[in-house]
Amino acid sequence: MPSSVHSSAADRVVVTGGSGFVGRAVVRAFLDRGTPVTVVDTEQLPAELHDDLVTHVAGDLRDAAVRESAVAEGTAGIIHLAAITSVLRSVDRPAETYANNVAVTHELLELARQRGVGQFVLASTNAVVGDIGHGTITESLPLRPLTPYGSTKAACEMLLSGYSGAYGLATCALRFTNIYxxxxxxxxxxxxxxxxxxxxxxxxxxxxxxxxxxDFVHVDDVVQGIMAAWDKQYDGTAIIGHGxxxxxxxxxxxxxxxxxxxxxxxxxxxxxxxxPAVIVQIAQAQRELGYTPAxxxxxxxxxxxxxxxxxxxxxxxx
Ligand SMILES: NC(=O)c1ccc[n+]([C@@H]2O[C@H](COP(=O)([O-])OP(=O)(O)OC[C@H]3O[C@@H](n4cnc5c(N)ncnc54)[C@H](O)[C@@H]3O)[C@@H](O)[C@H]2O)c1
Missing domain, CATH: 3.90.25.10 (UDP-galactose 4-epimerase, domain 1)
Structure with missing residues (x-):
């Protein structure tokens, strides 16, 4: 069973993986706006995020009780960052990667549908397109991932597309380059x-x-892209990189x-x-989200x- 530290207020955002590298920066950005946040993560809440506006659901998202506790009624949206993020680990453990990345994403989308959550933002990757040599990666390339990590993220993107098309959930896949x-x-x-x-x-x-x-993109720029997608309730895909x-x-x-x-x-x-190369075009994020890496x-x-x-x-x- 999950342990929950604090709970309040409607219109909160659920940040899965909120104790991780990108997650803690995203949670900080919502707290700076005064938005209540539920962090769901197997890891402890970092000390810097101890705040009255934060609810921490400690547990594994593969556990239905953890998901249900995290996505409470009144959730405005989900920023889904939790995943197996290591390509090497995904190659060693493809089934575990599927369970953590694809099955969990589907279950969260299902909860979002059942509970009337308005939007869903997924942390995706340019690895969904595979190796295109020295060509430039855009959102319109076909998906040809070359690792379990890339293929689970591609599968998640397809699930998002289906939930957007069938149920009108605003779903957005942001494909990050190497974040630092x-x-x-x-x-x-x-x-x-x-x-x-x-x-x-x-x-x-x-x-x-x-x-x-x-392409190396700073986490502050990634947060800028996520917040812009959130604010616009952006429905679609966008590459977030340095460019x-x-x-x-x-x-x-x-x-x-x-x-x-x-x-x-x-x-x-x-x-x-x-x-040999990862070269991305960020024009769509600039146009659709006003994203400007700084x-x-x-x-x-x-x-x-x-x-x-x-x-x-x-x-x-x-
Ligand atoms: N860091 C990058 O360069 C990069 C690039 C492209 C995409 N991404 C994606 O961005 C997201 C965030 O990446 P990050 O670098 O912050 O990773 P991270 O490993 O620092 O954070 C991920 C967090 O998710 C949690 N988590 C994982 N599985 C979980 C589960 N089953 N239940 C509960 N919590 C779970 C982990 O405990 C961790 O705190 C990931 O989805 C990753 O695939 C990251």
Whole structure:
């Protein structure tokens, strides 16, 4: 059974995965507006979110009692961020990824329909389109995911489309590129690894020649996109990224600039199947949502560096 700490007020937003990296920034944005939020997450509520406006439903969304407790009558909408987010884990555990990502999304949509919830925003990914080489990813490309992670998100997008078409629920899939920012200390993606290397003085391994390119978007910009979609009750799909891709070597240079650390690089053989590039167009989000990414890479990386240094100082690991 879920444990619930506090409950009040109609017109609240449910943020699944609200204790996670993106979730805590989204919850903060709603609290800053005075909107009551229900956070549902297996993880504890971060101390920074302890607030009278927050209800915490602690539990696993695969459990019906947890879902029903979280999506109470009077819920205005659901921002669905909870998921298995690691591509590698999804490859190791496809069935678990399906249960967490697809089945949970369907059950939440069903609850939304039954309880008259107005809107549903899904955290999706550009991985739904798979590898298109150096081409530019837009919302109109066919979905050809190459991993269980990508395919579960593609399946979720299809479920959203069906619930919008059949029941008039405003459903929106925001496809994020690589997100970075404060609060990602628990992650094992490339930027946290660079930050840990900068802290320890170790070098970093780069697969292949480091020319593979990616789009890195700051969590503040992602929050801007989510809040814009929420405010407009946007029904559709939109890519939320920085809109400019850089190579891994350029990223390392930017981290060197942000941290002041030398970050020596060792090249190791390229990984099979690694995408040569992720290049996205953000025109639809700009047009439909008024989305304008505002955080420049080096400034954004400084916010991550400060966060890592603060955490290292607090735990005496620096
Ligand atoms: N971080 C990125 O670069 C990125 C890029 C594209 C898409 N996304 C998507 O954005 C969303 C948020 O990502 P994040 O980086 O904040 O991830 P995160 O892992 O930091 O947060 C996810 C949260 O969901 C919770 N959760 C997962 N399964 C749950 C379950 N069954 N029941 C209850 N809680 C559960 C976890 O405990 C965690 O707190 C995810 O859906 C992810 O797929 C993230």
């Amino acid at each position: 920012g404060p609060g990602m200390g628990h992650k094992d993606s490339f930027i946290p690894r660079l930050m840990r290397a900068a802290l320890s003085g170790d070098g970093v391994q780069v697969y292949g020649d480091g020319s593979q390119s990616r 400019r891709s850089i190579s891994v070597l350029e990223l390392i240079d930017a981290v060197r600039e942000a941290t002041g650390e030398p970050l020596p690089v060792t090249h190791v053989p390229a990984k099979n199947g690694e995408m 955080v420049e890479l080096t400034d954004g990386l400084r916010t991550v560096w400060e966060d890592f240094r603060r955490a290292a100082d607090a735990t005496g690991t620096r």
